[in-house]
Amino acid sequence: xxxxxxxxxxxxRSRRExxxxxxxxxxxxxxxxxxxxxxxxxAMHITAGVYINDAEDGLIADIDEWLDSLAPYGKDYRHxxxxxxxxxxxxxxxxxxxxxxxxxxxxxxDFGPWQQVYYAEFDGRRDKRVIIKVMGE
Amino acid sequence: xxxxxxxxxxxxRSRRExxxxxxxxxxxxxxxxxxxxxxxxxAMHITAGVYINDAEDGLIADIDEWLDSLAPYGKDYRHxxxxxxxxxxxxxxxxxxxxxxxxxxxxxxDFGPWQQVYYAEFDGRRDKRVIIKVMGE
Amino acid sequence: xxxxxxxxxxxxRSRRExxxxxxxxxxxxxxxxxxxxxxxxxAMHITAGVYINDAEDGLIADIDEWLDSLAPYGKDYRHxxxxxxxxxxxxxxxxxxxxxxxxxxxxxxDFGPWQQVYYAEFDGRRDKRVIIKVMGE
Numbered sequence: 001x002x003x004x005x006x007x008x009x010x011x012x013r014s015r016r017e018x019x020x021x022x023x024x025x026x027x028x029x030x031x032x033x034x035x036x037x038x039x040x041x042x043a044m045h046i047t048a049g050v051y052i053n054d055a056e057d058g059l060i061a062d063i064d065e066w067l068d069s070l071a072p073y074g075k076d077y078r079h080x081x082x083x084x085x086x087x088x089x090x091x092x093x094x095x096x097x098x099x100x101x102x103x104x105x106x107x108x109x110d111f112g113p114w115q116q117v118y119y120a121e122f123d124g125r126r127d128k129r130v131i132i133k134v135m136g137e
Numbered sequence: 138x139x140x141x142x143x144x145x146x147x148x149x150r151s152r153r154e155x156x157x158x159x160x161x162x163x164x165x166x167x168x169x170x171x172x173x174x175x176x177x178x179x180a181m182h183i184t185a186g187v188y189i190n191d192a193e194d195g196l197i198a199d200i201d202e203w204l205d206s207l208a209p210y211g212k213d214y215r216h217x218x219x220x221x222x223x224x225x226x227x228x229x230x231x232x233x234x235x236x237x238x239x240x241x242x243x244x245x246x247d248f249g250p251w252q253q254v255y256y257a258e259f260d261g262r263r264d265k266r267v268i269i270k271v272m273g274e
Numbered sequence: 275x276x277x278x279x280x281x282x283x284x285x286x287r288s289r290r291e292x293x294x295x296x297x298x299x300x301x302x303x304x305x306x307x308x309x310x311x312x313x314x315x316x317a318m319h320i321t322a323g324v325y326i327n328d329a330e331d332g333l334i335a336d337i338d339e340w341l342d343s344l345a346p347y348g349k350d351y352r353h354x355x356x357x358x359x360x361x362x363x364x365x366x367x368x369x370x371x372x373x374x375x376x377x378x379x380x381x382x383x384d385f386g387p388w389q390q391v392y393y394a395e396f397d398g399r400r401d402k403r404v405i406i407k408v409m410g411e
Contacts, residue, residue, distance in 0.1 A: 001275045005310075058216045059216040066208065094337065114182070135272075136140065174277065175407065199361055
């Protein structure tokens with residue numbers, strides 16, 4: 001069994017930001033030499049997410065608005081008694097998920113026609129990391 | 138390490154539909170010969186989901202109503218400016234998730250008493266696919 | 275490829291309860307001898323979840339309140355016609371997810387600074403189980 005690990009780093013300029021990281025995941029799979037297996041892409045923080053969806057700007061704005069309607073920024077969360085102001089970011093992380101597992105077939109991401117991997121930052125202006133781990137043969 | 142890949146195809150007659158695919162996942166695990174490992178079941182589309190829950194018709198109707206209350210069909214999503222009318226289906230996919238990973242022990246799905254795998258179609262009347270990938274030994 | 279499986283058992287005294295199981299997952303990884311791979315932590319029930327977030331009591335209370343606002347206990351779900359009263363617990367499971375996959379690097383959980391694994395009980399006062407499965411080399 002082969003295993004290959006990479007880390008991506010982010011430092012978003014704004015609080016919330018959505019970055020297409022598909023080509024970085026593809027590069028990690030190519031570097032791993034894995035032909036058959038899976039790749040895990042996982043945020044290493046609890047105020048950011050990783051998801052798979054469409055690379056369409058209108059939809060990304062819809063996703064951002066929807067996440068904020070279900071887990072609003074600026075509410076008086078109990079978590080804020082610690083001095084933080086990012087309670088919403090923790091809930092957005094739980095809503096959209098922090099990790100995806102993608103099948104690798106014939107050395108490539110075995111994706112349908114519109115699947116793209118996104119890093120979703122919910123509490124930016126800090127250093128953040130994502131781990132990419134490929135496993136297989 | 139063994140690896141085995143199958144694809145399921147769907148063409149739902151209605152917009153939303155929920156299909157129990159547990160026996161198909163079990164067949165793929167049997168065909169793989171894997172005794173110890175994991176199986177990934179993942180929608181290859183961004184307007185469909187895969188989830189694990191109960192095979193109970195009332196609950197399935199509850200799930201459908203709940204998803205539509207949190208990500209309503211017919212809203213004026215920005216995504217619709219592309220000509221699509223399925224913005225809700227993208228959000229439902231993010232809410233319920235597009236993939237599950239199931240442990241395989243002794244050649245079988247290592248499930249609790251009520252766990253069943255479902256394919257959730259949110260934008261039917263089109264050809265759709267699900268990938269099943271078994272990895273292990 | 276190595277594989278190692280453990281089962282945790284729970285019997286919550288109240289309906290909803292959140293338990294930090296990070297050290298149990300770490301022990302399973304140590305017992306597996308896996309240096310490079312992944313660990314799956316998955317609820318074996320459809321009325322409980324497993325998630326990764328912060329070990330902060332205020333946040334845990336926020337999460338509980340948030341889950342109950344989006345999937346309220348006490349609503350008249352169709353599922354209750356079967357005699358159950360836990361329709362909300364099924365929806366909470368779908369909202370937060372029933373499983374996580376954690377990367378293992380150098381024999382340890384490859385986590386960021388605040389990531390902790392939680393078992394979330396949504397329908398307690400019954401025997402419940404979680405499976406931990408480590409795969410790798």
